[in-house]
Amino acid sequence: MKVYTSRGEVPVNEKWNLEDIYSDLTKWENDLQVVEEMAAKLKGFDGAIQDGKSLYEYLKQREELSYKFNHVYAYSMLRVDEDTRDANSQSLLERAKGLSVKVSASTSFFMPFLLGLEKETLNSYMLEEKGLKYFEEDLFESFRYKDHVLTKDQEEVLSQLGEALSAPSTTFGMINNADIKFGEITNDNNEKVQLTRGMYSKLIEDEDREKRREAYKAYYKPYVELKNSIASTLSAAIKNNVTLARIRKYPSALEKGLFGDMVPKEVYENLITATKENIAPLHRYSELRKQKLQLDELRQYDMSVPLVQGVKQVIPYEEAYETMMKALAPLGEEYITILREFKDARYIDVRETPGKRSGAYNLGIYGVHPFILLNHQDDLDSLFTLAHECGHGVHSKLSSQHQPQITARYSIFVAEVASTVNEVLLINYLLEHEGNSDVRKHLLNHFIDQFKGTFFTQVMFAEFEKITHKLAEKGTPLNVEIFNQTYEALFREYNGDVVVFDDEVKFGWSRIPHFYRPFYVYKYATGFAAAIHLATKILEGDNETLQAYLNFLRSGSCDYPLELLKKTGVDLTTPVPIENAMKKFGELVEEFSSL
Structure with a gap:
């Protein structure tokens, strides 16, 4: 398998095409500006929604802002994930994050306002303004939370405690990602080296049992040593959750x-x-x-x-893609046509390159199409990852095609269904065709x-x-x-x-x-x-x-x-x-x- 030392070496047809979001940086800059202006305008609705017409105007403008903002943010995030070391891309993402704070601030008044309304008032607004029909389910869904929302002042206090309440999670993240030092293992040259997570995932599957045992002991060593600190962070996280449930x-x-x-x-x-x-x-x-x-x-x-x-099988990317399409044929022609489009129209970023984000994901962008990140290794795991992420991708594509923006995003609860159906069809196909x-x-x-x-x-x-x-x-x-x-x-x-x-x-x-x-x-x-x-x-x-x-x-x-x-x-x-x-x-x- 070819190892790529830079992104430039990867064939064009194996890199996603971000020009589908913005054909040049000027357009991104322009949208960033527009979103900032729209956010300032939305802030003006605080205290000014008095009837159906003004409520509709606010919701319509908020949805337009959301559409543009998602494009701005996604573009900068995908750019960073291509090469996390690139300073220009990092600066775009930082600016998009700054914009995200402004957007949140400009809309934070709305939920307390909405839940402060009587249902009768909201119903009268609905009758008054036909355009509100589009937002009806969303508005009444918010009312489900009415019993669990506190007064405006109490909500304000809770929001200010947000950072403190998330401290256990932040602390564990720091221990687990930044501070943890695993024990030592013996490498192939008989030298003692410090274990890393990446080494552990390989060594725990090693045929040599002594290597597995040594890696296992080295991996757990810091967790056992830090048991009291980690127990206190987990205990605090659970108690915070129990307390919030009671308060709400x-x-x-x-x-x-x-x-x-x-x-x-x-x-x-x-x-x-x-x-x-x-x-x-x-x-x-x-x-x-x-x-x-x-x-x-x-x-x-x-x-x-x-x-x-x-x-251990070697399965080149082209072959993996063909195998996946054959395996998913039971899902019908429309499904397979979409998969072909994913590959031909460059929705997928295939190869591992220095600085590229690890792992794999699918990101659906409403009004554009899904983008899939892989770090393909020409092996069986990579074939399954490809089928898994394409399951999410087709789900995003079909939902965006058939739903308005307000209901196009699916919940995490159903997300894993589409990816796992693909994996089950794939394993079935491989078993059927393997002698x-x-x-x-x-x-x-x-x-x-x-x-x-x-x-x-x-x-x-x-x-x-x-x-x-x-x-x-x-x-x-x-x-x-x-x-x-x-x-x-x-x-x-x-x-x-x-x-x-x-x-x-x-x-x-x-x-x-x-x-x-x-x-x-x-x-x-x-x-x-x-x-x-x-x-x-x-x-x-x-x-x-x-x-x-x-x-x-x-x-x-x-x-x-x-x-x-x-x-x-x-x-x-x-x-x-x-x-x-x-x-x-x-x-x-x-x-x-x-x-």
């Missing part, structure tokens, strides 16, 4: 977390209960792992090593491990959040001991008795940044389960499900997430989708076992 009159912190997506707490509880009732195949997989690795004891540092060695039994085993192992990480691990995290928030609500002090006990008990329950515990296992809670964004991880698991259900039906040739799924991709956020999924035949208020996903996992483990 939510029945519990969990229900506060689910309120925005209008998800009843039964969905969260169903997910945990149905997973635990069907956990046997996961325990069976741990047994298989122990047998396959021929170990007397299976430990946590044995959980990530691939079980099939010597089958080599070692490669088949490798593919199955890859998908089982992914299923485990995206589903079971996230459900375990979700249960940890639920338990620790409940303890805080009862006034139980949260400390290292409580976190260790809770995490260890859950780890045992989910992974089975076959795993022999090193002391580090119980400190797993101390390294998870998602715990500082409470009640979020469960969405990975529900999205994954919904995708498994839909992909299975589509592969069975169920045309009704296929059409419903394509409509779902066109729907943006025109309804609440659970309702959008119900229209595809997935009802997450029942345990059925979770049970189906568990059944699928059981089948994968059985097939792997028989091979």
Whole structure:
């Protein structure tokens, strides 16, 4: 595989085309200016909205501002991500961030104003001004929060406390990203070197068990040493969340977390209960792992090593793209045409180059098209990442085409459905077209491990959040001991008795940044389960499900997430989708076992 030493070496057709947003910098500068003027104008509406006409005028101008501002911000962000070292791009992004502060300040008066209105007053405005029909759902959606919004003065105090309340998360981020120093490991030249995260993700999959053990111990070393500091930041984050839920009159912190997506707490509880009732195949997989690795004891540092060695495939980008299109053919001609356009019209930035942002993402820009960032490595993981991000990309494209700006963006709750459906169709295609039994085993192992990480691990995290928030609500002090006990008990329950515990296992809670964004991880698991259900039906040739799924991709956020999924035949208020996903996992483990 070619290693690129600069962006200039990458073929043009493998770089995204940012001229689709702005053909030159003058146009960006011009829009930046225009947004600034529009923000100043919006500020003038504070205290001046007296009737339907002025309310409509404000909302219309705010939407126009939002459209332009998104273009300004996205362009500067994408420029920086091409090369994070480039000072010119950094300066554009800094200016866009400064503009973002002005935009927020100019519209901050509106929510308290709106929630201060009586419903009758808002209804009379609606009758008075026909243009408000377009904003109606949004306006009345805001009213759902009325019981949880405080007086203007109290809201002002809370907003000023914002930075203090986010301090636990900021502190953990600093510890985890800036200050943490991992232990030492022995490199190939028999020298002691300090472990990095990048090295760890490779070493924990190494065939040499002693290397895995050494990396595991070195990785956990700082977390164990800093256990009291990290426990105090996590404890404070949980207590802050519980206190805010109380202040805002939510029945519990969990229900506060689910309120925005209008998800009843039964969905969260169903997910945990149905997973635990069907956990046997996961325990069976741990047994298989122990047998396959021929170990007397299976430990946590044995959980990530691939079980099939010597089958590393080289899959060049062109071939990966063709394979993906063949695998996704069951989604129909329109879907495949869009994918072809992604490649031909340069929506994708493919190659890893010095300074480029790591990882992968999709960014949909309303009025332009999606942009996809990859760091393609010509391997199996990169093929799956390509299919995953293109799932998000097509979702963005179809929602933007079929929805007005106000409902074009989809919620995080449904986002992972589109990406995971693609991954399930891809693994199915690869298994169907692979004759080599070692490669088949490798593919199955890859998908089982992914299923485990995206589903079971996230459900375990979700249960940890639920338990620790409940303890805080009862006034139980949260400390290292409580976190260790809770995490260890859950780890045992989910992974089975076959795993022999090193002391580090119980400190797993101390390294998870998602715990500082409470009640979020469960969405990975529900999205994954919904995708498994839909992909299975589509592969069975169920045309009704296929059409419903394509409509779902066109729907943006025109309804609440659970309702959008119900229209595809997935009802997450029942345990059925979770049970189906568990059944699928059981089948994968059985097939792997028989091979």
